[in-house]
Amino acid sequence: MRSLLLSWLLWFPVSVFSASDPVDALRSQRNWEELEAFHGAVSRSFFENAMERIYAPTAQWRKWMRVEESGVWIETGELPGEQGFFLRFGEGSPVVSPSTWSGLRGLRIVLDPGHIGGTWGPLEERSFAIGDGPVVQEGDLTLAIARRLAARLREQGAEVLLTREAAEPATPLRSKDFWEEARAKWAQDEVRVAALAERFFYRTAEIRARAQLIEAWGGADLALALHINASGFADPEKPALHERNDAHVLINGCYLDSELASPAQRLELLLRLLQGYHVEEERLGRGMVDSIRAATGLPAYQYAAGNACPIDAEQYLWSRNLLANRIYDCPVLYLEPWQANSKGVYEWAAAGDYEGLREFHGELRPSLPATYCDFVLAGLEKGFSVEP
Numbered sequence: 001m002r003s004l005l006l007s008w009l010l011w012f013p014v015s016v017f018s019a020s021d022p023v024d025a026l027r028s029q030r031n032w033e034e035l036e037a038f039h040g041a042v043s044r045s046f047f048e049n050a051m052e053r054i055y056a057p058t059a060q061w062r063k064w065m066r067v068e069e070s071g072v073w074i075e076t077g078e079l080p081g082e083q084g085f086f087l088r089f090g091e092g093s094p095v096v097s098p099s100t101w102s103g104l105r106g107l108r109i110v111l112d113p114g115h116i117g118g119t120w121g122p123l124e125e126r127s128f129a130i131g132d133g134p135v136v137q138e139g140d141l142t143l144a145i146a147r148r149l150a151a152r153l154r155e156q157g158a159e160v161l162l163t164r165e166a167a168e169p170a171t172p173l174r175s176k177d178f179w180e181e182a183r184a185k186w187a188q189d190e191v192r193v194a195a196l197a198e199r200f201f202y203r204t205a206e207i208r209a210r211a212q213l214i215e216a217w218g219g220a221d222l223a224l225a226l227h228i229n230a231s232g233f234a235d236p237e238k239p240a241l242h243e244r245n246d247a248h249v250l251i252n253g254c255y256l257d258s259e260l261a262s263p264a265q266r267l268e269l270l271l272r273l274l275q276g277y278h279v280e281e282e283r284l285g286r287g288m289v290d291s292i293r294a295a296t297g298l299p300a301y302q303y304a305a306g307n308a309c310p311i312d313a314e315q316y317l318w319s320r321n322l323l324a325n326r327i328y329d330c331p332v333l334y335l336e337p338w339q340a341n342s343k344g345v346y347e348w349a350a351a352g353d354y355e356g357l358r359e360f361h362g363e364l365r366p367s368l369p370a371t372y373c374d375f376v377l378a379g380l381e382k383g384f385s386v387e388p
């Protein structure tokens with residue numbers, strides 16, 4: 001009861017204020033003056049290492065950030081060469097949480113059940129069935145996982161926020177609120193206007209509303225974005241299962257040249273770097289990779305396109321610039337175990353959550369949400385036990 005009341009109270013300011021303005025809901029809420037607090041926060045080598053290794057290994061980032069001995073000139077505008085912001089370097093690196101594992105007590109953890117699910121599943125393109133088989137929706141599975149995980153984390157003394165507690169959006173806005181913005185981009189092409197307005201709703205506005213919930217909660221030590229991967233069907237008209245099955249974990253980084261050209265994204269990147277979020281994400285990400293591999297035996301997913309950069313030698317941990325892992329103001333791990341449309345997973349995923357064991361492909365398995373929950377708990381312990 002207490003948590004119901006608390007979550008209702010948290011919703012109130014979000015739906016009444018900024019998130020109900022469609023234009024605001026598409027825009028970054030950060031401003032350059034926030035960098036003033038970070039003079040002396042990091043050394044030159046910490047800064048350059050973070051940019052080269054995590055945030056922009058493939059981009060021409062020095063076009064926007066000119067490193068000098070005592071600090072870095074940062075471009076704050078749409079074009080390089082304008083008057084920028086000079087950030088002074090210091091001696092060290094930001095402090096992340098201590099490496100001595102003493103359990104989850106007192107840790108503040110956000111669980112972000114990926115997508116919305118329920119009646120929104122088809123709209124957000126996270127719903128499929130094979131022939132007359134059962135419907136699998138990523139957003140329903142991630143909510144079941146989050147509910148289980150929240151109970152286990154709270155039992156161990158962690159404070160937990162779910163960014164949604166039902167198969168409903170966190171944002172009060174809907175596609176129709178974005179038709180004007182979508183028309184400004186695609187003019188009279190009604191099919192494209194409709195698709196863009198929908199994406200503005202279920203992706204941009206929804207993720208921004210969740211970021212505001214995290215902020216209203218008072219921030220967190222870690223956010224876990226809970227997802228299950230899937231691959232496009234070879235023939236979307238006739239969906240068929242495939243053999244491939246794999247897993248990966250994502251942290252924020254790998255900004256592309258086009259993304260660095262956006263002043264808002266450049267600022268959001270810097271605010272993460274200067275607080276050392278990537279240090280925490282990398283060590284917890286490595287722990288999570290070990291735990292997922294040990295629990296599932298899944299091989300690493302391989303990105304074909306250049307929008308993700310491998311972090312570890314076996315390419316199980318990747319950096320990628322997604323809206324949620326860029327704007328949630330805390331370290332964020334994105335978990336992508338399994339392919340829901342693989343032969344070994346589909347029926348098991350469709351069974352949803354259940355107690356005890358059921359047989360799939362000749363083996364007795366706990367539910368997918370229960371399995372997910374176990375490796376996340378083991379992964380947190382591994383990650384927090386490692387020296388950053």
Ligand SMILES: [Zn+2]
Pocket residue numbers: 114115138226227228
């Ligand atoms: Zn997903």
